[in-house]
Amino acid sequence: MTTTASPSDPLLALSGVNTFYGQAQVHFDLSISVARGHIVCLLGGNASGKSTTMKIILGLVKPRSGDVTFDGASLLGLSTPQIVRRGIASVPEARRLFADMSVRENILMGAFVRSDRAAVAQDLERMLALFPKLGQRLSQRAGSLSGGEQQMVAMARALMSRPRMIVMDEPTMGLSPLYVDRVLELIGTINQEGVSVFMVEQNASLALEIAHEAYVLQTGRIVLSGPARALKDDPRVRDAYLGGSEAA
């Protein structure tokens, strides 16, 4: 296993996490860290434990042992809303928009933890500048948008809480190639504004394009990790993921 040369003070760190669903163990001694200002990508195939890692960070699933820290403080024992208030926003798998609420209401739901109304209104304008297509859709039911448009809403919604970090679960899944490029570009933009990104992806070649570091998860264990550039050329990643995932 290669060790990552990570900055001394990561923003998010999972250390020695073991997770179980009943009798079945999902994570084996999982350790991941996300440096401030970086994009970190977790790669892995089906049933590797990727989505559960997201749920651990968000407090939706509790690990049996190990620790999760954000900005030096443990997140264990906090509820999901409390974790969100610490500055972690999420773009869940398959977007999970509030389908019967309008696009505007969906985006504003992202600012649920904030009470500075004037600044929220300004941020809404900022989102419309970042995602110009959403401007005409504001009063439409979120459920009536296309998959790509929904992904835009989900990203805008996550940004509305002014997070220090965004976690994304398969942000490119099920999108047309055009939207895949757009989403990756936006992740880069968001990151340049100072938001750290932790994303879970199946599409390794795309994810490694934009990530700083990456981890490869296989049946609950980290089997490879390091700078994205290095992993991209690593034959083991190529064999395991790049070949197969292009088709998927």
Next chain:
Amino acid sequence: MSSWLDYTINGLIVGNVYALVAVGLALIFGVSRLINFAQGSIYLVGAYIGWVAVVQLHTPLPLTIIVVALAAALVGLIIERFGLRPLQNSARIAPLLATIGISFVLDQIVMLTFSPNPRALPSQLPDVRFQVGNGTIGPLDLLIAGVGLTSALLLFVFLRYSKLGWAVRATAQDRDAAMQMGVDVNRVNQAVFGIAAALGGVSGMLVGMYYNQIDTAMSLQATLKGVVAEVVGGAGNVPGAVVGSLLLGLVESYGVAVFGTSYRNLFAFLLLVLVLVLRPNGLFASARQAPPEPLTGTFIAPSRPVRIPRWALLIAVGGFAILPLFPVSFYVLQTLINAWLLGMLALSLTLVAGTIGQVSLGHAALLAIGAYTSALLSSSFSVPVGLAVIAGGLMSAALGTTLISPSFRLRGHYVSIATLAIGEIVSLVILNWESVTRGPIGISGIPPLSLFGYDLISASSVYWFSFAVMVVLALLQGRLLNSHLGRSFRAIRDDDIAARAYGLSLNRYKSLAFIFGGFAAGVSGAIAAHLYSYINHETFNTQQSILALTVVILGGLGNVVGAVVGSVALVGLPEVFRIAAEYRILIYGIVLLLLVRFRPQGLLGTI
């Protein structure tokens, strides 16, 4: 003579009252995917708080409404915090059963505090009626309409413009995603229960004033009507619940106009069954709406059953079999006969609810069908009682299965609602079909049990007869559970989609379970009829359905020995401790609540 306009006004007013209950149910269902069977009890509590305020404290009307709303909201908050929140991570059946237990406890507390006798609840409004077209309308009608419209408006503003209202809507649409936006779901639940309870309480008070009478039977009726209206409008759909309520009010009112008062509830439940069968997502559900139940069976708590050695069972059976040879009192035998009869019902329900996972709340209807069949055959057609009892079992099996069969495609909570409604329909048909059932008069002079020409009069002979029947049914059911058929039943319970993918026909297996279960329950009802010698449409009521469910959960869902142990415990222990009859239902409710909270797998474990 009232005009059709009067019936329309009456229907809309009654619909308004239902809407206050149904909107609360819809809010709760939206947020927690739970049918709150305690909603009617809050309505009852509201009516009695209103009575205390008006009759004893002489509060003016606006203050009465505020007092009732606040007090009822408090009850709702207590239910949410102490009854339901601890169950958040339990099997999905747990909160449903908890609300049933809570409703029993609340109803009994009200009954013990205020006595079961009806009381008058004056409205304090002037008794005048205004002519409108060819109908009339009174101040109370206007008050109810006003409260209904104001509540709807306030609720709309709350949901549309307040932060908490947004949280409620977001949680209803996607609970996990709402949490990831920072929504505290517990606060949302609290808000929803508080609002639902306030509306329900005010509704109870208004109804009390409308009929100038309140009594403890209001509770179950209100829950049933609210559930009907909510399901008609589409579970979890708040505007749908309002429209469903008005529709229900009108259907009932016109039904009464054409057929008479005793048909009111029949129309309500027929409407419910029709909607459940034809449009289970309600009249206004959008096609995109996600199925309201999880696709896999998380409804029953899994557990490891307690193994009882064969010799211990044989000793127990032998011991109970020779009991009448010893000088035991008539009272002990009588108590155990009741336990064996309840045991047959519990066997039936543990098969249907536990083994194949269809939590029935209308099992008493199977008793009634068996009882009426056997009673009528033996008294009107002189069929030998032994044969009539068997015919009762067969009739329950056939009719019960036929009645429930349109609901076979429903899942989870919807099965419970459908069975509850079908149970009520059976009781209402018995009440109204006078040419056959003799209607409200009931059937008297039912001949005693007899076998091959010998009357079973003595307590010990009745004891032996009922014990033997129960043991035979239990043995058959035990064999069934260990067979391939039993495994298929459990497969359907645990994951009906996977079971279907393996080629199991849900309709066939559900039918088989209901046929077997219907027979056992029918025989139990038939024997009971011959013991009581008099039955009417209220002999076998919802309370018995719920008692049987408590027994089954106490023993462990699907557990044959557990069903019998549970029956002996729930019938026997109150006798041992000499608990007065009026406290028993309260005890059953508390037992149900404690079980759901601390031992959902029951005494002997689910199978």
